[in-house]
Amino acid sequence: MYDTVIIGSGLSGLICASILSKEGEKVCIVEQHFKPGGSLQTFNRDGRIFDTGVHYVGGLENGQNLYNYFKYLDIMDSLKIRKLDENAFDKISFKDGIKEYPLAMGYDNFVEQLSSFFPRERENIAKYIEYIKNTIKAFPLYNLSIRGTEIPEEFFYQENAKKVIEGFTQDITLQNVLAGNNPLYAGVPSKTPIHVHALINDNFIQSSWRLVDGGSQIADALIENIGKYGCEIKAGSKVVKIVSEKREMKHIELENGEKVYGKRYISTMHPANMLDIMEEGSFNSTYTEKIYSLEDTMGIFGLYLTLKENSFKYRGSNYYHYADVDSWESERKRSYMFLTPAISKSDDYADSAIALSYMDFKEVERWKDTRYLKRGSEYLEFKQEREEILIEEISKKFPELKGSIEKVYSSTPLSFRDYVGARNGALYGALRDCNEPHKSFISPKTRIKNLYLSGQNIILHGILGVTIGAVLTCGSILGFEYLIDKIREKI
Ligand SMILES: Cc1cc2nc3c(=O)[nH]c(=O)nc-3n(C[C@H](O)[C@H](O)[C@H](O)COP(=O)(O)OP(=O)(O)OC[C@H]3O[C@@H](n4cnc5c(N)ncnc54)[C@H](O)[C@@H]3O)c2cc1C
Numbered sequence: 001m002y003d004t005v006i007i008g009s010g011l012s013g014l015i016c017a018s019i020l021s022k023e024g025e026k027v028c029i030v031e032q033h034f035k036p037g038g039s040l041q042t043f044n045r046d047g048r049i050f051d052t053g054v055h056y057v058g059g060l061e062n063g064q065n066l067y068n069y070f071k072y073l074d075i076m077d078s079l080k081i082r083k084l085d086e087n088a089f090d091k092i093s094f095k096d097g098i099k100e101y102p103l104a105m106g107y108d109n110f111v112e113q114l115s116s117f118f119p120r121e122r123e124n125i126a127k128y129i130e131y132i133k134n135t136i137k138a139f140p141l142y143n144l145s146i147r148g149t150e151i152p153e154e155f156f157y158q159e160n161a162k163k164v165i166e167g168f169t170q171d172i173t174l175q176n177v178l179a180g181n182n183p184l185y186a187g188v189p190s191k192t193p194i195h196v197h198a199l200i201n202d203n204f205i206q207s208s209w210r211l212v213d214g215g216s217q218i219a220d221a222l223i224e225n226i227g228k229y230g231c232e233i234k235a236g237s238k239v240v241k242i243v244s245e246k247r248e249m250k251h252i253e254l255e256n257g258e259k260v261y262g263k264r265y266i267s268t269m270h271p272a273n274m275l276d277i278m279e280e281g282s283f284n285s286t287y288t289e290k291i292y293s294l295e296d297t298m299g300i301f302g303l304y305l306t307l308k309e310n311s312f313k314y315r316g317s318n319y320y321h322y323a324d325v326d327s328w329e330s331e332r333k334r335s336y337m338f339l340t341p342a343i344s345k346s347d348d349y350a351d352s353a354i355a356l357s358y359m360d361f362k363e364v365e366r367w368k369d370t371r372y373l374k375r376g377s378e379y380l381e382f383k384q385e386r387e388e389i390l391i392e393e394i395s396k397k398f399p400e401l402k403g404s405i406e407k408v409y410s411s412t413p414l415s416f417r418d419y420v421g422a423r424n425g426a427l428y429g430a431l432r433d434c435n436e437p438h439k440s441f442i443s444p445k446t447r448i449k450n451l452y453l454s455g456q457n458i459i460l461h462g463i464l465g466v467t468i469g470a471v472l473t474c475g476s477i478l479g480f481e482y483l484i485d486k487i488r489e490k491i
């Protein structure tokens with residue numbers, strides 16, 4: 001009998017385990033994959049390290065929000081990080097890609113750098129930045145304020161991100177530059193709420209970092225710490241049944257038939273995947289319908305290139321390129337995000353490169369009943385075609401890339417589905433919709449008194465969003481003020 005049993009060893013599961021272990025609880029994490037870490041995992045191809053889901057992280061400068069959370073979690077000092085280009089952590093380009101518009105770190109610097117491309121828009125860019133600064137103030141856990149840790153009322157009445165951005169300027173290019181990194185939240189023009197855009201952008205404007213040699217170091221550091229507190233991780237243990245009775249959790253059952261018992265349970269799975277393995281009637285029909293009607297975020301096609309030694313320069317920016325002057329809805333196949341991971345063996349050259357481009361699950365649905373490495377030749381041909389299109393497009397911006405490529409690998413939404421259990425291979429779980437904000441708000445508490453939820457579906461995805469979500473979940477267990485006091489004591 002554990003105090004808390006956590007389903008899933010992604011960032012959310014590991015942070016919840018860390019917080020509760022620090023409080024003296026006996027915690028067990030159950031993970032389906034043989035390796036813990038979820039989207040923090042890296043994978044290795046020909047000696048190169050590729051990230052699954054952490055390409056850059058914001059707010060890690062001493063005193064900033066993620067720094068403070070990671071300090072409390074005792075992992076900040078062990079992370080190897082490298083700052084991106086302060087004047088352009090992201091570069092946005094359109095069509096021929098010649099002009100690269102910078103998104104810069106620091107509020108004033110953001111205005112300064114962008115104004116040099118749009119001199120007549122300086123005032124409007126400054127107003128946009130003021131708006132972002134004001135919006136994030138409504139989120140106490142973002143700012144680690146002790147007051148009002150409940151979800152702010154404003155959360156439910158947010159406006160549409162695209163419309164708000166368009167309100168700052170008539171300049172179409174600038175509108176699309178300001179929304180240029182919207183793949184960070186899989187933006188949908190008619191649905192994405194402005195608070196999602198504001199929280200994520202503000203975090204990166206504070207400061208933006210790469211994790212040197214991959215994001216799995218976050219998982220490794222957390223695993224080492226929770227191990228010291230005696231937390232157990234059962235890897236390679238898929239949960240196939242979640243059993244409750246009269247609104248109280250009884251146990252969970254693993255694929256091998258083993259039952260795991262706890263006084264309390266936290267599920268970090270997609271809530272619909274969780275309902276799939278619960279008895280019908282565990283929740284009332286309103287909740288069940290709400291969860292099953294959650295819309296997925298878009299899926300992604302991932303291109304992973306291994307590069308010849310000292311042939312392609314490391315870039316301190318992420319490149320968001322769009323086939324048209326439309327960062328929301330440009331042709332998917334020819335629009336991409338491109339980056340070079342940071343490696344400890346060189347500051348100047350990259351040994352690999354990654355490009356991500358939207359891919360609807362429907363495009364791979366015909367192979368949905370297949371598994372990794374057994375999807376057949378048609379699937380491989382389908383992937384190869386996408387690889388070639390993408391390499392061709394990226395090479396227009398970086399002509400030296402083609403000659404630097406050693407080997408090409410790729411992934412589709414099916415890979416994410418099978419690797420980290422992403423429902424329908426969705427990039428970031430459930431989509432937030434400003435037209436129906438309550439629908440995509442999932443509380444960490446459930447009607448089953450000892451079952452809690454955490455993970456990217458409850459508040460926000462991303463390293464910061466999931467960290468805040470885990471604090472919210474554990475705050476509902478331990479008491480918010482108590483937990484926030486503990487965090488503040490450490491910073
Ligand atoms: C391609 C991509 C790029 C990204 N880039 C960035 C970035 O640059 N910066 C950033 O901040 N964020 C980024 N993100 C988002 C970020 O990685 C995620 O939001 C975050 O890691 C999710 O953490 P989680 O704990 O909610 O879920 P996960 O990491 O998905 O963890 C859930 C875990 O639950 C396990 N699980 C599921 N079902 C079961 C079961 N039945 N039994 C046992 N275990 C189960 C899974 O195997 C998994 O390990 C990216 C995501 C993707 C996909």
